[in-house]
Amino acid sequence: MKINTIILISFIALLSCKTESNKNDLNENSILQEKGAFVNISRDKYKDQLYGFWLGQCIANWxxxxxxxxxIGNIGEIKTGDFYTRADWGKPDQPSIWGEGIPSDLSPNIDFVFKDIDEVWGADDDTDIEYIYQHLLYTNKTSLLSPEQIRNGWLKYIKSEEENYLWVSNQKAFDLMQDGIYPPETGNPEKNEHFAMIDAQLTTEIFGFFSPARPDIATKIAHLPIQTTARKESEDISKFYVTMYALASLETDKTMKERINWMANKARQILIDSSYPAKMFDYTLKLYKSGLPWEQTRDSIYYKYQVNEEDGYNITSQNLYCNGCFAAGINFAASLVSLFYGEGDLKNTIKIGTLAGWDSDNPTATWGGLIGFMIGKDGIESTFKRKFSNRFNIHRTRQNFPNNGMDTFENMAHKGLIITDMVILEEIGGVFNSEKNIWIIPVDKEINLNLK
Structure with a gap:
């Protein structure tokens, strides 16, 4: 698919024309001027990082x-084989709860799944709704999606038949849309009994990348997409991920481990201290810092939350599918295990997420996309010492896209870049320096100080 260079050149020209007026706007902001809190981000590098997001997410997802x-655990004492450990990496895959005794057909062994340069990555539910949201923002030339745009997009691009790769809250929201209901009512607990499920975590992290260095704006533009399927704690967890993604653009001389820990602790601030997501975060971080192996931390989380339902995490009262294995909470805790113990290393993070249990492709896709963005396309290829396919087939799970659903990571990154231009100009009030091809973005003083 050819990149629409006319749109790109026109948009850069528009940004350049508005540079002086935006500078005036920034100078009139006495608080930011007093703080002197700005960051510069290379637009060229950002495009490579967006490519890295899609590639890293696909590797980790598959x-x-x-x-x-x-x-997913058997309620009660853990027995040998109830959960995977690091010793299981490279060994034969075991059947899933719905596998009817048949292991995954993706790989006979628990190992990385790659697509060679002559192959094509397929869409999955961890990538396809994000793809739809990016497409809707791009084609509607907007920073903020409306209820009508979201509903129309879902109805156009999602198949109505039973095998449409939707689950629980996403499926319920889609059913409600077909009945004439618009977001955010599609995520209203009174209409959608699956509001506490994992769905919004899969579909909205990308909004953080559209708002670099500004998690406040990221959560603003992600608010309606999140509420399309989530409320309460599951909504807060989704905001946590969006915040992590927004902070990923901030580069320092810190190590990847230090950056990940700083980002996570910064994102923790959006969680309500008395809520179970906040307590899950604090508990997982405490066990990680104690030096326990990740397997013991995972097992402790299983006992504390899935078995004993502590800290207000009551999966029984929420009537969650398959003992909560699709619940936002338990998968949030599992994702923190791979995030902390992975320590910013792409391979290790994906390995731990794959072995941790439950809906294992979701945390891997989330952190694979995050770290893939942070190290970019070249960093991913260097990590695995190989090249990968750049092609993506959205029609594996969705429908009605141009070019029969075939796309490339270059084109997907280009669209994301144009959306980021819009968000920085329209929502953040940032400045584009056309000579240096950088964005100048006003940020909170605390963020600015932590970068030094």
Whole structure:
């Protein structure tokens, strides 16, 4: 698919024309002027990072799918084989709860899943709704999607038949849309009994990348997409991920481990201290810092939350599917295990997420996309010491896209870049320096100080 260079050149020209007026706007902001809190971000590098997001997410998503729902725990004492450990990496995959005794057909062994340069990555539910949201923002030339745009997009691009790769809250929201209901009512607990499920975590992280260095704006533009399927704690968890993605653009001389920990602790601030997501975060971080192996931390989380339902995490009262294995909470806790113990290393993070249990392709896709963005396309290829396919087939799971659903990561990154231009100009009030091809973005003083 050819990149629409006319749109790109026109938009850059528009940004350049508005540079002086935006500078005036920034100078009139006495608080930011007093703080002197700005960051510069290379637009060229950002495009490569967006490519890295899609590639990293696909590698992690398809690797995590090998073990998806293999291990969800059996309520009670853990027995040998109830969960995977690091010793299981490279060994034969075991059947999932719905596998009817048949292991995954993606790989006979628990290992990375790659697509060679002559192959094509397929869409999955961890990538396809994000793809739809990016497409809607791009084609509607907007920073903020409306209820009508979201509903019309879902109805156009999602198949109505039973095998449409939707689950729980996403499926319920889609059913409500077909009945004439618009977001955010599609995520209203009174209409959608699955509001506490994992769905919004899969579909909205990308909004953080559209608002670099500004998680406040990221959560603003992601608000309606999140509420399309989520409320309460599941909504807060989704905001946590969006915040992590927004902070990923901030580069420092810190190590990847230090950056990840700083980002996570910054994102923790949006969680309500008395809520179970906040307590899950604090508990997982405490066990990680104690030096426990990740397997013991995972097992402790299983006992504390899935078995004993502590800290207000009551999966029984929420009537969650398959003992909560699709619930926002338990998968949030599992994702923190791979995030903390992965320590910013792409391979290790994906490995731990794949082996941790439950909906294992979701945390892997989330952190694979995040770290993939942070290290970019070249960083991913260097990590794995190989090249990958750049082609993506959205029609594996969705429909009605141009070019019979075939796309490239270059084109997907280009569209994301144009959306980021709009958000920085219209929502953030940033400045584009055309000579240096950088964005100048006003940020909170605390963020600015932590970068030094």
């Amino acid at each position: 690797t995590g799918l090998v073990t998806e729902m293999d291990k």
